[in-house]
Amino acid sequence: MDAAGRLLEIEDLRVTFEVGGARYKAVDGVSFTIDDGEAVGLVGESGSGKSVTARSILGLTGARQLAGGAIRYRGTDLVPLGEPAWQRLRGREIALIPQNALAALNPLFTVGWQIAELFRVHEGASRSEARRRVVALMEQVGIPAAAKRFDSYPHEFSGGMRQRAVIAMAVALNPKLVIADEPTTALDVTMEAQVMDLLGDLRRERQMALIHITHDVELVASSVDRMIVMYAGRIVEAGPADDLYHLPAHPYTRALLESRPSLGDRRKGLLPTIPGAPPKISAIPSGCAFHPRCAHMRERCQRETPILRSPTSGRVAACHYSEEVLQLGEVHTTVSA
């Protein structure tokens, strides 16, 4: 593989949590890569391991939890290097847009100060220079009256403005990779669309790679290059966003897509849902973890864990019967533009 374009390489990542003396697998053998400037959607229900995977990339999982695997940034495995290596990368190379902006902002410092801190600590900018750059950045992410808003505290910002403020914080130092952890869940639909547009613009202007973590396939399908679908701590399907969106190879992906309404939907009656709930990490089913909820389940699925394989070109899926799932045809009769 071309080393120059390869930004991040996760190999066989395993994260475990200890609860009441027992160890449970939250992430179980996840591998994927991110190239320079690439946008990837990391999709899954809560408890699928997507957020834990993201935290691991930022070095936020403790040594006790990180049970194995390699996290290579530009070819260097960060796991054995530990905290100092991550500290050098955080903010400058890898940044995070958190889910809950209100909780992520320190209530006792002004929003401007908290963004300016990046310039001051990492680049040694003077107070006035940092202020000037922060005001410009706040304007760029769409915070009105930025010069005045610099001195406001987080509780004086609206929800949408706070989300823009943490986005400004994430992109301040032009990182090569931004991890957005459900950046729009706390927002209403209008605000969600605005923030998605802003993220797209910033990514193009600053040529950043993006990992967009979400439970909403529909939301990211049109804005990312590739999608990775996780279930119960494992990747169940990955491939180009368009292909995967229209013709999934895993029953779980398909079920996720079918349970979303879309414009021009001609289906009648109740919206289909996925029966049951995602498994707890303390009770992951045998064989294929999805089998109790799967519409296409057969006897083999209960005992044999499917491995990721390629049922069609450019795609990997962990299902014994991917070919049959592909035969089911396109999910959406109307293509959303």
Place this chain on the structure above:
Amino acid sequence: MVRYIAGRLVALVAILFAVTIVTFALAQLSSADPAVQLAGDFPPEEVVQQLRKELGLDKPVPVQYALYVKGLLHGDFGRSYFSKQPISSELPDRIGATFELATAALAFSILIGIPIGIAAAVYRNSPVDHFGRFLALFGTAVPVFFLGLLMVRLFYTELGVLPASGRYSLEIPPPPTVTHSVIVDSVLAGDWRMLRSAMTHLVLPSLTLGLFGAGVIARVMRASMLDILNHDYIVMARVKGLTFRRIVLVHALRNAMLPALTVIGLTYGALLGGAVLTETVFSWPGLGLYGVRALTYLDFPAVMAVVILITFAYVVMNLVVDILYGVLDPRVRAGMNA
């Protein structure tokens, strides 16, 4: 903010007023006759009657109360049954002594308690944490008088490095009284020998009292720091690539200080009311000793004066803590301005 403080000051006056009613009522319930108390041993009846008239004791109780409050407003706490002197002339030195002791003790409490609390939270279950736990247990469980005696034994009897009683060496003529704090007065007078004497006399009693406060402050600081370090904004600070040191000392400390501030303020309020046991062990002529003596001799005017001062100290410290909350936390400040 100004309106908030003004409102609180009005409340302060109301509280003090309520306290005077309670203390006055209690004094009325006692069987001691102030005129007899002040007239000296075996007084002739005419003298007692004369005094009764002078003190207004022949008037109805509400009028007596009104006279008492009127006196208070002029800084007149009445006369001590014990010394026969106006209490207002006895108090300033006592307040000065207690103020010195309380302030130095608080400084020790903060300087010892805050760093240990932070270190215990950051290095949880490490030797620092265990030491902090020991200190907290020791500071709160060991009686102050016993700790005081240990201090005297070690630093005075064994090592002979620090004096064990009084406010300053009686061999040195005291500086002219300006503030009733010997330390401040000796600085004002440029009397360095006296300053040195006053400072060394202050070390043992204030360290004894301070260790007690340090234990409490360290525990509160540890708990609030542990709580703060779990917040999302601390994770965000890590994600910004900040050093651990900066995260703790800049991002977490200010937040963690808020609960500690309450304890510090109340500790100071309590210390300002006079530390009876410590003042007794070290013969420190402060409000605590004064209050104990007043109680022992049923010296009601003096007791009332001490109670009012203690109340005042508490209420003022509460107000100061609330204002500091506003200074540290913009959300509280917004509430104050509303």
